[in-house]
Amino acid sequence: MQGKMFGFEGVKRAAVVGALCVLMAACAQTRPELAGGANNIAAGTTQDFSVNVGDRIYFLNDQTSLSADAQAVLNKQAQWLKAFPSYKVTIEGHADERGTRQYNIALGARRAAATKDYLVARGVSAQRINTISYGKERPVAVCNAETCWSQNRRAVTVLTSTGS
Amino acid sequence: MLVARRKMLLLLAGMKIRRQLFSAFAAMLGVFMAMPSAHALIEINITEGNVEPMPIALPAFAAQGTAPDMASKVSAVVEADLRRSGLLAPLDPASFIQQGMSASSMPRFGDWRTIGAQALVSGSLVAQPNGQIKAEFRLWDVFAGQQLVGQQFVTSPENWRRLAHIIADTIYERLTGERGYFDTRIVFIDESGPKDKRRKRLAIMDQDGANVRYLTDGADLVLTPRFSPVRQEVTYMSYVGGNPQVYLFNIESGQREVLGNFPGMTFAPRFSPDGQKVIMSLQQGSNANLFVMDLRSRRTTRLTNTPAIDTSPSFSPDGQRVVFESDRGGSQQLYVMNANGSNAQRISFGPGRYSTPVWSPRGDLIAFTKVHQGRFMIGVMRPDGKGERILTEGYHNEGPAWSPNGRVLVFFRDTPGASGGPQVWTVDLTGYNEQRVDTPNFASDPAWSPTLD
Numbered sequence: 001m002q003g004k005m006f007g008f009e010g011v012k013r014a015a016v017v018g019a020l021c022v023l024m025a026a027c028a029q030t031r032p033e034l035a036g037g038a039n040n041i042a043a044g045t046t047q048d049f050s051v052n053v054g055d056r057i058y059f060l061n062d063q064t065s066l067s068a069d070a071q072a073v074l075n076k077q078a079q080w081l082k083a084f085p086s087y088k089v090t091i092e093g094h095a096d097e098r099g100t101r102q103y104n105i106a107l108g109a110r111r112a113a114a115t116k117d118y119l120v121a122r123g124v125s126a127q128r129i130n131t132i133s134y135g136k137e138r139p140v141a142v143c144n145a146e147t148c149w150s151q152n153r154r155a156v157t158v159l160t161s162t163g164s
Numbered sequence: 165m166l167v168a169r170r171k172m173l174l175l176l177a178g179m180k181i182r183r184q185l186f187s188a189f190a191a192m193l194g195v196f197m198a199m200p201s202a203h204a205l206i207e208i209n210i211t212e213g214n215v216e217p218m219p220i221a222l223p224a225f226a227a228q229g230t231a232p233d234m235a236s237k238v239s240a241v242v243e244a245d246l247r248r249s250g251l252l253a254p255l256d257p258a259s260f261i262q263q264g265m266s267a268s269s270m271p272r273f274g275d276w277r278t279i280g281a282q283a284l285v286s287g288s289l290v291a292q293p294n295g296q297i298k299a300e301f302r303l304w305d306v307f308a309g310q311q312l313v314g315q316q317f318v319t320s321p322e323n324w325r326r327l328a329h330i331i332a333d334t335i336y337e338r339l340t341g342e343r344g345y346f347d348t349r350i351v352f353i354d355e356s357g358p359k360d361k362r363r364k365r366l367a368i369m370d371q372d373g374a375n376v377r378y379l380t381d382g383a384d385l386v387l388t389p390r391f392s393p394v395r396q397e398v399t400y401m402s403y404v405g406g407n408p409q410v411y412l413f414n415i416e417s418g419q420r421e422v423l424g425n426f427p428g429m430t431f432a433p434r435f436s437p438d439g440q441k442v443i444m445s446l447q448q449g450s451n452a453n454l455f456v457m458d459l460r461s462r463r464t465t466r467l468t469n470t471p472a473i474d475t476s477p478s479f480s481p482d483g484q485r486v487v488f489e490s491d492r493g494g495s496q497q498l499y500v501m502n503a504n505g506s507n508a509q510r511i512s513f514g515p516g517r518y519s520t521p522v523w524s525p526r527g528d529l530i531a532f533t534k535v536h537q538g539r540f541m542i543g544v545m546r547p548d549g550k551g552e553r554i555l556t557e558g559y560h561n562e563g564p565a566w567s568p569n570g571r572v573l574v575f576f577r578d579t580p581g582a583s584g585g586p587q588v589w590t591v592d593l594t595g596y597n598e599q600r601v602d603t604p605n606f607a608s609d610p611a612w613s614p615t616l617d
Contacts, residue, residue: 064450097560097578098535098538098560099519099535100476100496100519100520100533100535100562100563101387101388101520101562101563101608101609102388102431102432102445102475102476102489102519102520103473103475103476103489103491103496103519105387105401105408105429105431105432105447105475106431106445106447106452106473106475107473109429109447109450109452110450110473113449113450114450132406132408132429133408133429133447134385135387137362137364137385137387138360139359139360140360141360142358142359142360142581142582143581143582144580144581144584
């Protein structure tokens with residue numbers, strides 16, 4: 001099955017979704033199976049990517065390893081990107097505010113690199129992927145609690161050129 | 165050698181200063197000079213841990229042909245500088261017995277002893293025929309009844325704040341024996357807007373928070389500015405064009421240039437003590453390593469090559485060694501290596517993570533940020549890692565930088581939550597005398613200028 005081909009642990013959920021698709025093109029046309037959403041968003045749009053695939057993954061405090069949940073999201077991202085090859089992406093690495101600035105810049109870069117490496121291993125061309133780190137400079141959640149910090153420790157895959 | 169006989173004329177043309185000897189003042193006022201002693205009669209002992217600030221009387225300068233408010237503004241800045249140092253305690257003017265003091269007044273020392281003053285400053289601000297202003301002042305040892313310093317400075321009226329800082333430096337230097345740092349500036353990052361949409365601008369201000377000037381417009385994210393020790397230059401990180409790189413910025417010309425042609429993000433820059441090199445981190449994949457760039461030849465040299473995050477490098481004042489942070493051992497810790505990258509040795513061993521080390525200009529200490537159990541501290545240790553002392557501790561303190569005389573640390577303190585934000589603080593090397601520097605907006609990443617000559 002496809003799950004074995006992936007050769008990674010923690011991708012079982014993604015493998016089940018992927019197993020429904022025989023061809024990538026077919027998956028793209030039957031968006032719900034590919035992206036897991038049942039809505040009116042057109043397949044292959046940036047909205048499709050962010051809503052039905054998921055544009056971001058999260059990390060544990062001071063960690064750069066990819067959790068099972070993160071790998072599941074990245075598996076879907078890889079399938080989607082292979083289905084819509086005209087897109088390029090920039091992966092933004094971020095850290096929470098509970099570290100020092102320079103280290104967090106490097107930590108964000110590591111998270112972006114780990115994300116890129118995973119997508120490349122899933123078959124997305126490295127030529128399509130840029131990375132950038134914002135360290136702790138671009139939080140999305142601003143409360144003073146782990147519930148917010150955990151949302152900020154993220155890697156976001158941003159589509160950078162329009163698909164046709 | 166007698167400080168009391170040094171008379172100076174200061175010409176402040178823009179930011180350029182020329183000092184020259186000036187003798188008429190000494191002859192004119194020499195009558196007031198008592199027999200000078202070979203040793204300072206009063207001097208603050210600042211080698212002890214807890215300093216008892218010296219009581220000093222600072223009557224407002226007399227205005228002679230100048231607007232009285234100019235004289236009182238100069239006096240107020242002198243007083244604020246000396247008070248903020250934590251080493252001097254200006255007395256309440258309401259307690260002063262002798263009134264109407266000027267640079268030509270003979271102090272009634274008994275009156276000043278009565279109110280507990282150990283030092284006294286008398287001064288005048290005198291209008292000059294060419295539109296300039298002249299400040300004359302004397303520093304007196306109240307107990308010895310003796311003049312310690314008598315100086316005059318001439319400048320244009322718009323330089324009144326620098327004039328006041330130079331007077332404060334003169335008083336501080338005579339009483340503490342250390343180099344003054346009031347006529348200096350701080351480069352920092354001005355932060356405005358909501359926390360999830362911060363606009364960051366490179367900015368510069370006087371060390372007391374006055375004269376804030378913006379060097380970038382906020383269009384690009386900017387971080388971690390550092391002053392050149394020898395020129396009006398700043399090195400910092402900018403996200404210009406979505407490509408985060410280390411830049412060099414000339415404060416006088418406003419010119420900006422990217423430093424180097426690196427195949428990845430560069431960050432955490434800092435000048436060498438001679439101002440001829442910039443040391444920084446280069447991100448390659450998951451790893452950050454240290455490089456140094458010679459500003460004249462533009463040649464870059466790799467200093468570290470580890471599968472780790474090596475960052476926040478800072479040269480020792482003799483340029484022979486570099487302190488930096490690395491997680492090569494599993495967590496952020498401080499390491500010292502030779503300036504060519506050899507012989508890296510870990511120096512931090514306490515509980516917690518250590519980062520942002522910066523070597524004192526005196527060479528004897530390394531300041532750092534320490535994070536332990538969710539608390540952020542500013543501390544110092546010796547270059548061999550011994551003698552760690554925490555100077556301040558709380559929710560979030562980060563990024564220390566030294567005053568040019570190695571006496572004071574400036575850092576930023578963040579406050580939690582959506583409405584929280586960083587502000588610039590200073591703390592004395594002893595850990596006493598925390599002071600916030602008033603800024604128009606939130607402010608972070610402060611770095612001190614060298615002493616201006």
